[in-house]
Amino acid sequence: MLAHDEKRDYIRMEVDCDITYKPANSQDSKTGRCTTLSGAGVSFLADQPFDAGLAMEVSIIPKTSITPPMTAFIEVVRSVKRDDNQYEIAASIKSIKGS
Template structure:
């Protein structure tokens, strides 16, 4: 039997849902696709390059009504260009926005 030691503090959940994001100090909203989320971070696909260190606000919109949406403040850690011209953004969650 294979053993696997999880090195993360939080388990990463693979998701496939819409995400709305905006850069701090801007009112312009952009849409992307959330790929994974954990208690400490999020990754999503965007059509623009986002500079590491950039502060943003995100709203993760689940596919079903059972799961509530998540609004959080994040900081971009990595931005990797994909073969299709989009970018995969990895970010740390700085705080969760309450109601």
């Protein structure tokens, strides 16, 4: 049996790919960097903070065409300012948008 210290329901994967994001009620999307992804959540780097509870739409764009892009509806959990004046946005995935 494999043992690990992960207490989450889903394993978090480190990723490094583009992500587009926008508040759910907006047409103005921006591009950031997706940093982690799991079955329940996502984190990404943005140029501004977002309030916890904000509903957003994100599209994760993999670096290779082998993996298709994923569009999801998320809810912001927290925004943390980094030393490089970017914000790490952590969010829970509420649903995956169908094609």
